[in-house]
Amino acid sequence: MLKFAIIGFGGLGKLHFGHVAEIKRKAGDVELVAICDVNENAFRTQTSTNLGENKQDLELSKYHLYTDAAELLEKEELDFVVTALPTYIHEKIAVMAMERGIHVFSEKPMALNLAQAEHMLETAREYKVKLMIGQCLRYFHDYAALKEIITSQRYGGVVRADFHRLSPLPVWSWQNWMLDEEKSGGAALDLHVHDVDFIYWAFGMPKAVTSYATNGKMKHDSIGTVYHYDGMQVTAIGEWGLPGSFTFTVGALVRFEKATVKLAADGLTVYPEEGEARKLELTPANGYVEEIVDFIACIREDKESAVNPPESSVKAIRIARAEKLSADTGKTIALELCGAQSAV
Numbered sequence: 001m002l003k004f005a006i007i008g009f010g011g012l013g014k015l016h017f018g019h020v021a022e023i024k025r026k027a028g029d030v031e032l033v034a035i036c037d038v039n040e041n042a043f044r045t046q047t048s049t050n051l052g053e054n055k056q057d058l059e060l061s062k063y064h065l066y067t068d069a070a071e072l073l074e075k076e077e078l079d080f081v082v083t084a085l086p087t088y089i090h091e092k093i094a095v096m097a098m099e100r101g102i103h104v105f106s107e108k109p110m111a112l113n114l115a116q117a118e119h120m121l122e123t124a125r126e127y128k129v130k131l132m133i134g135q136c137l138r139y140f141h142d143y144a145a146l147k148e149i150i151t152s153q154r155y156g157g158v159v160r161a162d163f164h165r166l167s168p169l170p171v172w173s174w175q176n177w178m179l180d181e182e183k184s185g186g187a188a189l190d191l192h193v194h195d196v197d198f199i200y201w202a203f204g205m206p207k208a209v210t211s212y213a214t215n216g217k218m219k220h221d222s223i224g225t226v227y228h229y230d231g232m233q234v235t236a237i238g239e240w241g242l243p244g245s246f247t248f249t250v251g252a253l254v255r256f257e258k259a260t261v262k263l264a265a266d267g268l269t270v271y272p273e274e275g276e277a278r279k280l281e282l283t284p285a286n287g288y289v290e291e292i293v294d295f296i297a298c299i300r301e302d303k304e305s306a307v308n309p310p311e312s313s314v315k316a317i318r319i320a321r322a323e324k325l326s327a328d329t330g331k332t333i334a335l336e337l338c339g340a341q342s343a344v
């Protein structure tokens with residue numbers, strides 16, 4: 001049996017908690033034994049995210065509760081932890097757990113900068129533990145199907161692709177850490193990193209990025225990027241500064257040589273160059289469950305994830321940091337020049 005703990009019991013920690021029964025049903029013998037949050041109130045109150053208000057049952061009496069992650073790691077015998085913490089402490093807590101031989105599933109973005117992300121990866125290698133970052137899009141049926149359509153070239157090559165992720169200003173985080181660009185990385189690293197990771201997964205490393213950002217309600221409350229690839233145009237917008245009344249919206253439009261494919265709330269629709277539009281029949285998958293089920297399989301079978309290896313998450317940080325640099329300097333940033341500098 002694999003024992004695990006959730007560290008960080010805000011919006012995403014509670015979302016993962018709400019999936020424990022389904023994870024157990026799909027992944028077999030796993031047991032949540034403990035939960036940690038520095039803020040005791042988190043054990044009693046619901047927390048929101050841009051995915052909507054959590055409605056989890058907060059009956060926690062059967063779990064060991066901690067307010068100090070170091071104490072939790074010291075006292076509990078854990079096989080893995082699921083961490084859903086403010087981004088500026090992702091590296092610290094992940095490294096602390098991995099140095100104890102504990103496998104780590106850490107929420108996205110991997111870290112604030114490339115140096116932190118690489119340190120996490122090196123630690124996983126050194127201590128021979130599994131590390132996975134919650135780049136959940138890879139496990140949602142619609143994005144996974146879109147990636148398959150792109151790589152199989154079923155409708156020919158990509159002519160242009162556009163991605164968007166539009167959110168109200170995130171006013172719901174603990175101590176408002178999301179609104180502090182130095183702690184969250186702003187829209188580029190937090191929200192938009194989902195599309196950055198998808199773009200890297202589907203198209204590989206761009207040659208360069210040209211980005212623009214807005215600094216209206218906080219530094220980098222939106223970012224828009226042109227990704228430079230040979231023979232196709234790829235663009236994305238991550239918008240984090242919208243009014244509270246705006247409903248969180250995500251989507252993509254990919255124009256291929258022989259068809260255009262739209263990803264929206266109602267699923268994937270194919271618009272062939274000739275003939276009628278048709279909706280693709282997909283088996284729904286909850287990416288938040290599937291990513292952790294895959295992570296558990298990696299621990300059990302001592303293998304790397306074929307879907308979401310941590311090396312790709314490092315690449316997503318590298319691209320997102322280059323986008324921020326481009327937005328700040330007004331320059332196009334070549335990715336091969338972005339190496340392992342912590343500033344990038």
Ligand SMILES: NC(=O)c1ccc[n+]([C@@H]2O[C@H](COP(=O)([O-])OP(=O)(O)OC[C@H]3O[C@@H](n4cnc5c(N)ncnc54)[C@H](O)[C@@H]3O)[C@@H](O)[C@H]2O)c1
Pocket residue numbers: 007008009010011012013036037038039042047048049050067068069084085086087089107108109134136172173174175190
């Ligand atoms: N995968 C997704 O779709 C998705 C969606 C939203 C957020 N996230 C990510 O999840 C992470 C957490 O975001 P959130 O929305 O849950 O934020 P949040 O502010 O709601 O929750 C963070 C929690 O961590 C706790 N915390 C802070 N420092 C701690 C420490 N040292 N030890 C233990 N607990 C501590 C806080 O008290 C808070 O309850 C972020 O990295 C965010 O980017 C992912």
